Amino acid sequence: MTTTTLDPTDRAALSQMVHDAVAAQPVTDLHTHVYAPSFGDSGGGQTNPDGLLLWGIDELVTYHYLIAEVFRVVPPSELSYDQYWNMSKQQQADHIWKHLFVENTPLSEAGRGVVTCLSRLGLDPNEKTLEPYRKWFSEQDADGYIDRVMELAGVDSIIMTNEVFSDHEREMWVENPAIADDPRFEAVLRIDKLLVDWPAAAHDLREWGYDVDDDFAGNTVDEVKRFLHDWLDRMRAIYVATSTPPGFAYPDPDHPERNKMIEQCLMPVLAQRGIPWALMIGSKRGINPALRDAGDIGQKENISAVYNLAAGFPDNRFMVTMLARENQHELCVVARKFGNILVFGCWWFLNNPSLIDEITRMRLELLGPTFAPQHSDARILDQLVYKWDHSRRIIADVLIDKYADLIQAGYAVSEDAVKRDARLLLRDNFRTFVRG
Ligand SMILES: [Zn+2]
Numbered sequence: 001m002t003t004t005t006l007d008p009t010d011r012a013a014l015s016q017m018v019h020d021a022v023a024a025q026p027v028t029d030l031h032t033h034v035y036a037p038s039f040g041d042s043g044g045g046q047t048n049p050d051g052l053l054l055w056g057i058d059e060l061v062t063y064h065y066l067i068a069e070v071f072r073v074v075p076p077s078e079l080s081y082d083q084y085w086n087m088s089k090q091q092q093a094d095h096i097w098k099h100l101f102v103e104n105t106p107l108s109e110a111g112r113g114v115v116t117c118l119s120r121l122g123l124d125p126n127e128k129t130l131e132p133y134r135k136w137f138s139e140q141d142a143d144g145y146i147d148r149v150m151e152l153a154g155v156d157s158i159i160m161t162n163e164v165f166s167d168h169e170r171e172m173w174v175e176n177p178a179i180a181d182d183p184r185f186e187a188v189l190r191i192d193k194l195l196v197d198w199p200a201a202a203h204d205l206r207e208w209g210y211d212v213d214d215d216f217a218g219n220t221v222d223e224v225k226r227f228l229h230d231w232l233d234r235m236r237a238i239y240v241a242t243s244t245p246p247g248f249a250y251p252d253p254d255h256p257e258r259n260k261m262i263e264q265c266l267m268p269v270l271a272q273r274g275i276p277w278a279l280m281i282g283s284k285r286g287i288n289p290a291l292r293d294a295g296d297i298g299q300k301e302n303i304s305a306v307y308n309l310a311a312g313f314p315d316n317r318f319m320v321t322m323l324a325r326e327n328q329h330e331l332c333v334v335a336r337k338f339g340n341i342l343v344f345g346c347w348w349f350l351n352n353p354s355l356i357d358e359i360t361r362m363r364l365e366l367l368g369p370t371f372a373p374q375h376s377d378a379r380i381l382d383q384l385v386y387k388w389d390h391s392r393r394i395i396a397d398v399l400i401d402k403y404a405d406l407i408q409a410g411y412a413v414s415e416d417a418v419k420r421d422a423r424l425l426l427r428d429n430f431r432t433f434v435r436g
Pocket of ligand 1: 032033
């Protein structure tokens with residue numbers, strides 16, 4: 001073990017040490033939408049449209065962030081939404097590549113991301129068409145490619161988001177109990193419908209053999225708990241996740257069934273099992289439905305839901321990320337008051353260098369190294385490469401400033417301490433929190 005203490009006058013040495021430590025630290029990617037190949041391999045976007053594992057150039061270029069961006073360059077008056085959606089995936093990718101990468105400069109973060117991915121994979125990102133990339137990706141097999149991407153991204157585990165209310169995915173779990181045995185992946189039980197639309201969720205649960213009632217009467221509480229236990233067991237889920245609806249409040253006088261779901265079902269089951277509840281707060285779906293997945297926005301939400309949950313359920317643990325920039329400061333302040341909150345990630349529209357820098361700086365100043373600064377939210381395997389490449393650099397740059405300030409104040413910053421902080425931020429804070 002080295003215990004080198006930094007020379008307070010040598011900023012270059014500090015910078016090198018921090019960048020090296022952050023680059024070398026494996027990250028546990030605590031929230032993604034990437035699936036193990038056992039859930040079906042999309043074949044690089046070419047062979048199996050039902051496969052849940054998405055990877056390859058056509059998927060990368062048709063990421064929903066880039067779909068939104070191409071409609072700003074080629075507006076719907078020139079190419080209608082229907083015309084776009086009626087094209088094949090390859091035609092959509094060709095359209096986006098031409099307009100965002102060849103005839104325009106890919107200055108957006110989503111655009112730069114594709115460039116970083118291609119470069120880090122050893123490809124020239126300056127091709128005028130996608131054919132050379134398609135040829136290269138067609139020569140990869142998904143299983144080996146996952147290893148390659150995880151190595152390039154420095155990711156030691158990919159945490160999936162597993163949608164129990166998706167018929168397609170649920171049937172896979174029922175048919176193949178070993179579906180999540182791939183040691184590179186871990187499962188998370190996503191249960192939005194239970195909280196967002198109880199009558200529809202109750203209908204599904206009855207179809208699956210649970211004796212529940214729309215009015216929460218009779219056996220409903222016990223049966224919802226049985227449902228949660230069954231699926232936590234089946235998935236070996238390490239936490240439960242919910243993207244909350246707009247205007248989410250707790251308690252909410254307008255949604256008595258949601259209060260009951262939280263108080264009588266979800267919190268007791270999770271406390272008993274020692275599993276956290278991850279809340280993703282602040283998305284509003286479909287303000288432009290014609291854009292499909294690309295049509296959502298983020299909006300400011302009421303922080304009281306977070307502190308009411310943390311205070312009301314001290315035996316439960318809450319992972320919290322919020323989508324609005326406006327909520328970030330108050331979320332940090334609330335997390336100072338409750339050790340059962342783990343603040344995580346710079347989500348979706350916050351996943352831009354200027355905002356990651358601002359938010360990470362604020363969190364370090366208010367919380368010290370007790371949060372999880374980032375998750376990739378990748379939907380396409382290859383995105384792990386750019387999301388972690390870009391975020392690691394920003395996290396390191398922020399840490400360098402903070403260490404420099406500490407050194408100036410007289411504190412001896414050692415290499416071991418820098419490595420410990422990188423380990424906490426990129427992996428262990430999350431691991432400790434889910435273990436309880
Ligand atoms: Zn997500």
